[in-house]
Amino acid sequence: MQGIPTPRFPLGPAWFPRLFTIPMDLHWSGVPTPEGPCDFRGNNYMLFPAPAPGKSYSAYFDFESPYFNTLMGVYVIPLQGDTPSPEVVAELGNRDNLAWLRFMGDPDPRSEYELPIKNREVRAHDGGLRIAYEMSYRVHSGLGPNNPRAGVPPLLQSPDALSAAGAAAPRWRENLEDYPVLAQGFHGHLWRQGDFLMVTYVGHPRLTARDGKTYAPLTADPQAMEQVRQTERRAALEVELLPASALPQVKPKRESERISP
Numbered sequence: 233m234q235g236i237p238t239p240r241f242p243l244g245p246a247w248f249p250r251l252f253t254i255p256m257d258l259h260w261s262g263v264p265t266p267e268g269p270c271d272f273r274g275n276n277y278m279l280f281p282a283p284a285p286g287k288s289y290s291a292y293f294d295f296e297s298p299y300f301n302t303l304m305g306v307y308v309i310p311l312q313g314d315t316p317s318p319e320v321v322a323e324l325g326n327r328d329n330l331a332w333l334r335f336m337g338d339p340d341p342r343s344e345y346e347l348p349i350k351n352r353e354v355r356a357h358d359g360g361l362r363i364a365y366e367m368s369y370r371v372h373s374g375l376g377p378n379n380p381r382a383g384v385p386p387l388l389q390s391p392d393a394l395s396a397a398g399a400a401a402p403r404w405r406e407n408l409e410d411y412p413v414l415a416q417g418f419h420g421h422l423w424r425q426g427d428f429l430m431v432t433y434v435g436h437p438r439l440t441a442r443d444g445k446t447y448a449p450l451t452a453d454p455q456a457m458e459q460v461r462q463t464e465r466r467a468a469l470e471v472e473l474l475p476a477s478a479l480p481q482v483k484p485k486r487e488s489e490r491i492s493p
Contacts, residue, residue, distance in 0.1 A: 236275045237428070237473040239306045243279070244463035246299060246456065248290065248387055251277040256307070256324075259331045265320050274309035274429075276328055280387060288386040293375065295403040298453035300437070301373055301414070304460065306467055307431040315424055318349045318365055321431055325418065329371050337378025338411045343371040354421070356469045362421040369416045373439065376410035407441040414439040417451075419461075421468035432467045434460055 243249055253275055260272035281291035281299035291297035307324065316324075322345040333341035351365040379390040391402030420433040436450035436457075450457050 236273075236308055236310065237475060239277055239308060239430070239467070239471050240474055241467045241471045242463075243466075244459050246281055246291075246459055247279050247304070247463060248282045251279060251306075254278060254331075256328065256331075259327045260324055263320065263323050263327070265316065270320075272309055272324060274307055276305055276307055278303060278305040283387065289389055289391060290387050293390040293402065293404070295407055298449045298456035299460075300404075300449045301375070301416075301439070302434070302436045302450050302460070304434045304464060304467075305432070306471070307429070307433070308473070309429040309431070310427060311424070311429045312427075315422075315429060318351050318363070318367075318422070319347075321365075321422055321429075322349055322367055324431075325433065326369065329369060329416075333372055333374055333411070335380065336374035336411075337376060337380065338372055338374065339378065340411075341372060342413065343369055345369050356423070360423060360425075362423045362468055364419075364421050366417070366419045368418065369435075370413060371416045372411045373408070373414050373437065374411070375404055375408065407443075408439065409442070412439060420464060423468075425471075425473065428473070430468075430471065432464055432471075434464045436460070 238251070256276050257273045260274070262269040263272055281297070281302060283289055284291055284294055284297060287294065291299040292301060292303065294300055326343050326345050329343035330341045333343065346368050349365055349367040351363050354362050354364050356362050375390060375392070377392060379392055381389070392405060415438040416435050417438065418433055418435045420431060422429065422431040424430070436448075438446060438448040440446050450460065
């Protein structure tokens with residue numbers, strides 16, 4: 233999208249070294265605010281966990297990885313007027329969740345955020361204030377038989393999609409229902425940077441498998457959890473905005489094309 237700058241910050245080793253650009257105007261229209269419905273515009277710059285050794289797809293799809301169903305990103309949103317409340321920002325995330333589920337082929341996308349939203353002020357390296365927040369959603373996982381099989385890079389092809397080409401059935405299909413409901417914990421920071429609202433986020437799941445056991449892959453691995461927190465903190469505290477002209481922006485024509493590297 234023209235006019236939206238691109239964030240740049242140091243990445244940890246667990247993340248694929250590329251931001252995926254997702255224009256959000258279509259999904260952020262009519263967002264409820266205390267002043268009435270508002271149309272927000274902006275981009276979601278999304279990171280995916282890197283593939284495990286010997287695999288082409290992101291660890292997001294790997295049931296045996298601590299990064300299973302874990303996402304990270306940065307919203308960059310042009311603003312005029314006051315900074316939206318954490319509840320309004322939570323609804324932007326809710327709309328993002330639903331858009332992701334539609335892209336992943338969920339026939340009945342579900343997402344809603346839960347109250348309360350915890351938040352506190354922290355000081356960045358440049359002296360500016362950030363609001364650190366923690367919250368959770370009740371949301372479907374984006375994993376199921378309708379995951380996209382064409383027009384997406386190998387990183388975003390789930391092993392279920394690959395199995396159609398003869399690969400072994402993925403472990404998550406053995407352990408989970410299709411598009412299962414999970415508790416998705418989110419944390420990050422939000423702040424104003426010039427004429428833009430910046431929101432960093434990390435989403436990680438707590439889910440119940442077919443055997444009735446509850447899994448929280450990321451929080452169960454303290455080293456992985458700390459690595460994710462450090463990467464998100466770098467994004468929040470050391471981010472640099474590149475001019476919009478520094479990176480080509482292509483607005484997808486169809487929903488199936490909405491993710492572009």
